[in-house]
Amino acid sequence: MRLIELNINSFGRFINETPMVGLPNSFVLFYGKNESGKTTLFHLIKSLLYGFTPANRDQHPYNPWEVDKIDFSGRLRLDNGEEIEITRKLLSTPRGQLLQGNNAIDLRNKPLPYVNHISTEIYEKIYSLRVEDLVQLQGKGWDEIQDKLLANYGSHLIRNTREVLKELQEEANSVYRESGRGGFLIKKLEGEIKSLKKERLEAIKRQQDIRENQQRLEVINNLIEEKSLERIKLKQLTAKVKKLIPLKGLLKDLEATSNSFINKDIYDDLPKNPLEKRDELNELVNQLNDFIEDKQRMINLKSNKVSDVTDYEKQILHSKDEINEYVKNAGRIQYMRDSVEKLKTEINIINERIKYEGKKLLNEEVNNEILASIEGLSLSQTKIAYEDYRKVKADIDDATKSYEFLSNQSINFKIPSFYVISAIAGTIIAAVGYGLNASIITFLGVVIGVFGGGGYVTSKLLKNQLYKQKNDDAQIKALQKKLEEATIKLANAKEALFSLFRGIPLPEVVILNIDEMVLSGIIKIKDDIYQLNEKQKLLKEKEGSLNKEVEGLQNFLNTLEITDTNENSLYSLKEQLDGVQKKLLVNDGLIEELEALKEEESSLNKKLQEVLKLLADIEEKLKILGNGDIEKGVEIFQLNNKLELKLRLIEEKLMEWSNIEEQKKELNQLENNEGWIFQDLQLEKTELVMEELEEKLQELRDEKKEKQLAIDNLLNSITIDDIESQLLMIQSDYEMACIKRDKLALLTEIIKKAEEEFREENQPDVLKNASHYFNIITNGRYSNIYVEETDEGTCIMVKKAGVLAAQQVTESFSKGTLNQLYLSLRLSLMDHLDKGFEKLPVCFDELFINWDKERLENNFKLLKEISHNRQIFFFTCHNWLAEQIENTFNTTRISL
């Protein structure tokens, strides 16, 4: 594409510029001094193709402050000859329009669709060349070509491949280096693993040391325990021995004293004061003999006072209980007699009352038969029979009255005549009233007529009814029959009533008209008869009991041969009994006293015998002690007595010891089990052993402390488990680091491969073309450009025409050659990038000012060739260069 027209309304310093029309197809030369707007124009071309960067009016460096907007348009001829017009404005928002034939396309701020194959960045870097861009070939310039401009194809997100590879390499080296030189992670981890393994060995050793120390500690503890126990035992033993020594002395003394006794058994059997005892016993014998004599005298006296009891008295005494019983019952017999008499009196009174009541009822004296009849009379039956009689009689009276009524009845019923009169009078009055046409009279007449007629008819009907009743004869016959039957029943009822009163001389009229008075009289007599019977029965019972009691008493008295069997005999017998009992009581007291006296006498005798025996015993033992001589026996006794006193003193001392039996036991144990002989030397030796034990114990305690400290120190160190876990973790880290490093190495290699492939694919074309350009620009001096990968990176090699060996391009090359080489590569790259697309214009800003004449001419040759396909813009402030360009390319400068 070529820019053929430019119309600037406002862009940087250019405001309302005259339109630039008919711009040359191949070479466009802008000439102007510094700050005249050459760079502004390059940016304008770029903005025309790609839009505004930045797209903000306030931030855009070429927004003129006078008009505060950017506004320009341009016309382009595409490689196919078609022309297009582009208008771009930066107001509040960027605007853009593409006119292509009749089509208007809204671009907004987008690039032209014909420049999409080249990014803004690449366009800015490659298609705009300044003098400084050709100063260096390698380093930044070449890297840009290789990486940013070529390999990344303009994507601003993708990083410089070289940087990435460098970074990967550095990171991989920080993890692992094959050479092993320097510090890296794997080395560090291996060091840590090695160190941990060493530590593990040390820890195992420590564990062993701990175990050994613990075992020794256990032995020490056991020894300490053993020695402590031994020491305690010895301490206890010496303490015990010291405590028991006085006891041992006492016991020894006790034993010696005990052994000094003469005939100890006999001495022990003797009283403590045998001589006094002997005198005392003799005195006692005399006293006892006197007591015994007194007792015998008293016994005789009491024996004489005891009375004799006769057989009769014994018999009375034998019957003591019966006598007392009969005496007690004597009052009851009298009471029974009084009751009998009282009953008899009551019976007489009742008899008299019956007789009086009987006479009052019957008007004659009553005898027993009559009384028996009255007693047998049943009042209830009497009442029933009397009621039957009265009822039958009442029925007969009623029937008789009915019969008489029916027989004598005559009906005389007359219909009142005023009914007939009223009927006739009413008819007349009504007829008169009707005739007179007097309604009231007529009405009155009708009323009277109806009354009379109605009354007549009613009376007539009543009369007929009455006559009909009178004519019933069957009713009379029935009454007659009933009367006859009732008469028979009455006779029977009367007979039944009379039969009940049979034996009781009461008149019939009284019986048939019996009233309450008669009945109460009968009832009273019947009650008295009943009471009489009851009293008589009771009297009989009482008399029976009384007779039985009296008979019992008589029989008892007879057994004691008492003939007079009244109560007085009984009382006399009672007195006799009391006398006998009193006598016996006195005898019993005397006998009791006698027995007590005899017992006392016996006891005194017994005691006398005992005293005599004791006396004999003392004398006998003293004799034995003195070998037959009592006096000598007394002497020996006194000697033994002194020994006993001594023994008592020792025992008293022993008594002061608490738990003496326990102490003795301990003493025996010490002697028998421990072989202790209670000597001072033995005690001293024991204390010496104790001191030695104490020293040994202190040594053991010190060693224990030492071992414990050693164990604590060992335990405070890192454990095997900690080390093993750390090892596991570090080994895991090691594995991860290996993986990471290997991944980095693989990625590095893959990226290198990708880059190589990319280069292989793209560089040959570029380099071939560049070689061609380089050949032209050097006027055939150099024929080829190569690229070689060396340890130091990628190197550019050039080959002179006719020379086989290529030369590595270095800083030692002449500046001019380097400029030529770099320009060739740049131009070749442009061709490569535009291949198959629109060829974009290229801008050279003071690019050739340092070139010598020959090189400039050669360069112009190259540019001429390039300009066949691509429009070239020159910007310069140098007149000589402008003239040379004008002359060489037959163009005219546009002065700014």
Next chain:
Amino acid sequence: MFKFIHIADVHLDTHFYSRDPELRNKLRDSLREAFNRVIDTCIDEKVQGLLIAGDLFDNDKLSFQTEVFLINAFTRLKENNIKVYYATGNHDPGDKNYRANLINWPDNVHLFNDDSVQELEVKHNHQIVAKIVSVGHKSKKEARNLIKDLPAKNTEIPVVGLAHAMVTTASGVDGHDSYLPCTAEDLISKHYNYWALGHIHQAQQVANESIYYCGNLQGRNPKETGEKGGYIVTIDDYGNVEVKFRRFSNIQWNTLEISEMESIKNYQELKDYIIVKIEAFLNSKEFDANQLILRLQLEGRCFLKKSMEIDEDIKQLEEDIKLHLNLLSLEIKANNLLPLVNSRECLEGNHVLSRTVDLILNIKDNQELIDKLLEIKLCNKKLDGKNARLKYILELVEGLEEEALNRMVGEEK
């Protein structure tokens, strides 16, 4: 019928991966509790045998406590008429230097502790119910394929093979050294009813045959995740095998990957997001949170990547979440987080990055690149042979495109 429990890799007295001594103690206790649970289950399930396929101990040292613990446990089994069949492994070989070999085991314990092949009859009620064929590790570096020496089954009676061996085709073999190596075919060719294997710490069935690794009894580090236990195996009189996995350990290690954190802009949002994810994880597996040692692997692009590179911030997050969910332990790994960039935009176009990603994604088809990568002097020195190196390289390259993107893309301006 022969009923038994198959366990392996108990690693008594082993060391655990943790900086926290308290947690290590809990894990140590948990391992013993798990072993006691095995013994209880043997008794409750009325099995006839307990088969231990090696590595009962972790190393040549054995604490007195563990010795007493084991003898008590096996004596309990003896009291219940249960036999113990114990084949030694590379961690507890039959070498006399290993104190475990000097223990006076109760007479119900039978050891296969050398390289001689032994066949034992299992009797129940005076009848032979099964045969156990086994070979042990004599030394700690038994590299021979001793399985080949074992006889093929030639009886109707069920035969159970017991060994601490590495089946080279099993999953998870990479984390284990190649001791007593064999192939699945070696095992299948014996026609045993059941193979009780040990060595690989991940429970699994091998080659879809009756060949089982029961895994270890207690996870020891973040790699040994999930439920840990053993198999209750019943072989009926017709040779039919029923295998049931039973979890024995309470404490579990687990790793949860959390991603899609691009829109999270502050700490509270991040914490809430992670808590929700963990809660969903806990609910899905019915974990007992206070028995869980959880490692969170944060993945993907994250706005807060920079903060997540600060140890103190990570510790704060760990503590807050651990407290909130009452977890036994929580470790957050944020090293894989990527900066927030538009990867799609970056990968468009023809440039070194897009080409790099292309190479990574198609590495398997690029022999030239593979050869080049094989020439790299790797840091991992454990790789033995070209195949191991290639496998390792391919594993590392997988997902490396994100790293490339991370490295080659600059910060958004």
